[in-house]
Amino acid sequence: MVELDEIQKRLLREVADLHKVPEGAYNIRSNSQSVGRASTENIEIIPREDGQGLTIKIKPNTKNESVHIPVVLSESGIKEVVYNDFYIGEGADVFIVAGCGIDNCGNQDSEHDGIHRFYIGKGAKVRYVEKHYGSGDGKGKRILNPGTEVYMEEDSSCEMEMVQIKGVDDTTRTTKAELAEGARLVIRERLMTHGDQNAISIYEVDLNGEGSSADVVSRSVARDNSYQKFDAKLLGNAACSGHTECDSIIMDNGRILAVPGLEANDVDAALVHEAAIGKIAGDQIIKLMTLGLTEQEAEEQIINGFLK
């Protein structure tokens, strides 16, 4: 594996908790090049011919294995679109860690748009974690526009954790999913924006199969002058259940728009949307102050807990 510098290592720690080469299958992409890759007996990582992404094939019934595919950008001015396709065999049970860290100290924008497509076979289980992180004090923006598509066969399940806590100037996250009979999708999004950042999250989930279910929950904090939009649409096309929730804290001049979208196309579709946006409750701050925390420390604890 190519030697990484300290900035690249720090970004890897932030987005994938990686302190060394991960176990199992992995591909580490740094400044538009693969700097380390390994397949295993059950998980094959194949680079696309154009160099812009990977095909990841996971054999049926592969159990308790992991795939790490973090991306780091530490040079200013890189713009890339990367396509990663995951084929998860029937009955497999795997853990996939993606994520992107950008350090931009220059004056040109750096942008990584990762398009991830998941084809999840019958009865397979996927746990997916994606963290986004930005650092660097250059004038160039740090931009991430992830696109996620999830195609779920019968009785498969997918749990996705999407986290963006710091430093990304502009992001549009688009997630689409199609669920067959008995498939189960759980999405947990945690987002914090600050400065003049913009973050847009768009979800569109088609519940096509009987007994399918989706639970999409976003917890977010908008500080300073940042703006967020949460646009979650569930389409109940069969006897299914769906729930979306947007729970947000606004601070300073932060702004949040929550757009609920429920479309029931079957009389047995049960769909629920919840949204709550507001500042930190005053009594929460007062309680922590009576324990000896300053107002600022209290706010930090409340936000840390909220986004935990």
Add this chain to the structure above:
Amino acid sequence: MLELKNISFNVDSEGQDKEIIRDVSLVIPDDKMIVITGPNGGGKSTLARLIAGIEKPSSGKILLDGEDITDLSITDRAKKGIGFAFQQPVKFKGIQVLDLIRLAKGEKISVAEACDYLGAVGLCARDYIDREVNGSLSGGELKRIEIATVLAKASRLSVFDEPEAGIDLWSFQNLIQVFQGMREKINGSSILIISHQERILNIADEIIVVQNGELIASGSKEEVLPGLMGTTAAVPECTMSGNPVIRK
């Protein structure tokens, strides 16, 4: 020792100045358990919130060991040794019971040590330590966790605003043991309780009666308690609210 000197507290009510607390002076000596009682709406809770710094008096002074703390923030008062248990415990999202106890203690104590505080308020620690302090807990559970945080903070003066409210499944005797344990463990510490439950009045070293924002009586329980019996200021444990048992 905490002293309130000529404390008044006014609020603006529909454009009119309304007096909630009127010229109250009192002393809470070290190593004492004091209970403030009186009818509902008489200003008891406001007095407790004025002591914790949640409300600021319109006039008068509050002294802690002779130091004027009237203008100090809630945080500064907490650091100087004032603890406060809310009547209505605050709910959070994401903050766990363990987090709250560690914040109260002011250090990252071990899970075992944190569990001791839950055990002291009659909660099976293993079942609660990882729970979020949110609406999934019952009112009684939240109340006991609230008391556990004040226990963990170990203040020189701990103020409890109606600690018995909502803990009906847990016996009064246990609550009283908590107070007694605090007095034993924290040298010279005082406890101030807002309550009109007879059994809590019975364990007080001194009782203060507040009505219509004014201090109308204070003294030892032997002096004050007989005059209260049969009024709403002293309600026996099993009495339904609104139907006080009249004793003669």
